[in-house]
Amino acid sequence: MSRARLEPLLLRYRRGLPAKARELEALASAGLYGNRALTELLHQIAGAAGFYGEHEIARRARQLEQRVSCGPEDAAAETADRNAFERLVTQLASAR
Amino acid sequence: MTGAGVTETTLLARLARERFEPVWLHLDRAFGVRDVTGDPRSYGYTLPPRGGDARASFDFLYGVDPREHTHLELVETPNRRCVDVDVEPACTGCTVLLTDTTAEREQHRRLQQKTNEVLLLAERQAVLLDDLERLNAVQAHFIANMSHEFRTPLASIVAHARFLEDAADPAAAGDGLYAIRRAALHLMNLVDNLIDEAQFEIDEVELRPVPLRMQDLLDDVVALFRPLALARGMTFTVTADTAMPAWVVADETRLRQILVNVIGNACKYTRTGGVTVELAWSDGRLEMTVTDTGPGMDADTLARVYEPFQRAVDAPGPGAGLGLCITRRLVELMDGAIAIDTAPGRGTRVCLHVAAPAHTPPPANGAAGEAVVVIDDDTDVYDILAFYLDEAGYSVYHADSGTAALEVCATLDVHAVVMDRNLPDTSGFDLVQSLRACGYDGPVVMLTASNLGSDRARAQAAGCSAFLVKPVAPERLVACLRDHAGRAHGRPRDG
Numbered sequence: 147m148s149r150a151r152l153e154p155l156l157l158r159y160r161r162g163l164p165a166k167a168r169e170l171e172a173l174a175s176a177g178l179y180g181n182r183a184l185t186e187l188l189h190q191i192a193g194a195a196g197f198y199g200e201h202e203i204a205r206r207a208r209q210l211e212q213r214v215s216c217g218p219e220d221a222a223a224e225t226a227d228r229n230a231f232e233r234l235v236t237q238l239a240s241a242r
Numbered sequence: 243m244t245g246a247g248v249t250e251t252t253l254l255a256r257l258a259r260e261r262f263e264p265v266w267l268h269l270d271r272a273f274g275v276r277d278v279t280g281d282p283r284s285y286g287y288t289l290p291p292r293g294g295d296a297r298a299s300f301d302f303l304y305g306v307d308p309r310e311h312t313h314l315e316l317v318e319t320p321n322r323r324c325v326d327v328d329v330e331p332a333c334t335g336c337t338v339l340l341t342d343t344t345a346e347r348e349q350h351r352r353l354q355q356k357t358n359e360v361l362l363l364a365e366r367q368a369v370l371l372d373d374l375e376r377l378n379a380v381q382a383h384f385i386a387n388m389s390h391e392f393r394t395p396l397a398s399i400v401a402h403a404r405f406l407e408d409a410a411d412p413a414a415a416g417d418g419l420y421a422i423r424r425a426a427l428h429l430m431n432l433v434d435n436l437i438d439e440a441q442f443e444i445d446e447v448e449l450r451p452v453p454l455r456m457q458d459l460l461d462d463v464v465a466l467f468r469p470l471a472l473a474r475g476m477t478f479t480v481t482a483d484t485a486m487p488a489w490v491v492a493d494e495t496r497l498r499q500i501l502v503n504v505i506g507n508a509c510k511y512t513r514t515g516g517v518t519v520e521l522a523w524s525d526g527r528l529e530m531t532v533t534d535t536g537p538g539m540d541a542d543t544l545a546r547v548y549e550p551f552q553r554a555v556d557a558p559g560p561g562a563g564l565g566l567c568i569t570r571r572l573v574e575l576m577d578g579a580i581a582i583d584t585a586p587g588r589g590t591r592v593c594l595h596v597a598a599p600a601h602t603p604p605p606a607n608g609a610a611g612e613a614v615v616v617i618d619d620d621t622d623v624y625d626i627l628a629f630y631l632d633e634a635g636y637s638v639y640h641a642d643s644g645t646a647a648l649e650v651c652a653t654l655d656v657h658a659v660v661m662d663r664n665l666p667d668t669s670g671f672d673l674v675q676s677l678r679a680c681g682y683d684g685p686v687v688m689l690t691a692s693n694l695g696s697d698r699a700r701a702q703a704a705g706c707s708a709f710l711v712k713p714v715a716p717e718r719l720v721a722c723l724r725d726h727a728g729r730a731h732g733r734p735r736d737g
Contacts, residue, residue: 155625193691194623197626197627198626
């Protein structure tokens, strides 16, 4: 495998992650749950991140996708989801 | 005084005898011996009898006229000494004087030897000077040649680096770094070859054909020249014939050198408009046409364009005037030909073709350019899948919607389809049904971030060959495609 050809792809993907963080925050301003656009973006991030070696991002995005698509069980769960969302956004925003 | 004079005369006579060892022969007109003074035996001559023919002992007298003054120099004697011979005519015959000149002969021999050595050295020096002159010419030619080859990738590196200084777009910066790396690798390749080529005369370049992937070459050409063209506000278009095999056999460095020279010239001379590169392949030959909207050339310039060190009067920037000269030599070396169609104000079109037979890579390395369509609206996913499938030897096509996918599949001989579950205008389940309804019978791999068992069942029912969960390992995806190649779709496999 040509690492030289792969590296620009990895670099470009990582440098595009802060933009995804901003997009997630913008979408979440309309609510975390029952938000189809937000769920689709989380699904997209979950699908792509693993290909680029960002397995932690993929795992968090997949978990959040499942949780926000069905709504909070209780207030504690909602707090946990919001914290998880913030952690994902922070991780994306700080990616280089 | 008289006594002193006698003494001096005696002394001089003795010194003369010791130094010159003279021998006097008094002969009659028929060379008969009348008298001998001195000892001819010291020179190896036999003492002739009185009245006998002197020539029997002194053979150098044959051909001598006793009536004339004669001087013979450096006559070698029987005992390998040396004498000078003087014949003095007399009333009744002649007198022959032999004087020792062995020392002179030795001195003469040494002088002659030194003269010969000097002449030999001069001759050798002339040969060395000729060699040096020839080597200087070859060296100058060689350096000029290499300088030309270094200049284009260096220009690309400089252009990309300058662009990176101002780049606000991180993705674009990544592209720039990649282009810099490729250009640097190209330079390194040239340096490596320089070491080899130094062994050869300029006309004895050897081709090293290897399997090479055309897509890599095209990517490199685009990465090398597109920024230069765009920086000047020009268009830069590269198109490749669909008949182009994924792999060909050619000397990669030389082929790249040809492309870089021709496209580099087009970009260098064009100020407005653009440069178009068209690549085609047929019957084992790679054909390339580079068209530019530059100033074109008149007939005189065109006639000299292949001569070394010839540059256009208005040539922009530095250059050795070797590009097309080298290019033609390389093209001919690759069993090809080059032609230029140009006129002032009409731009220039360079058409060339070289031998580049198709190559089928071994199965372990993947497919031989079969078309795989990746249907995904996420360009991040498409880019990485395209990379891996391209590495495996597939020709990869992109469709970002169901509609686009159906169009692509209708126009291509599609080997396999890799699709997302969710598409902007349809679902993957509906799309695979549409594909099957259109008669497509090859492998369809559904690739999704969802791992629901119900989705697997739906995929199977819709006609998918396999169901894989993102992110799948590239080798697993490739193995899945190979596994399903050549047979109609069947039960989906678990991912």
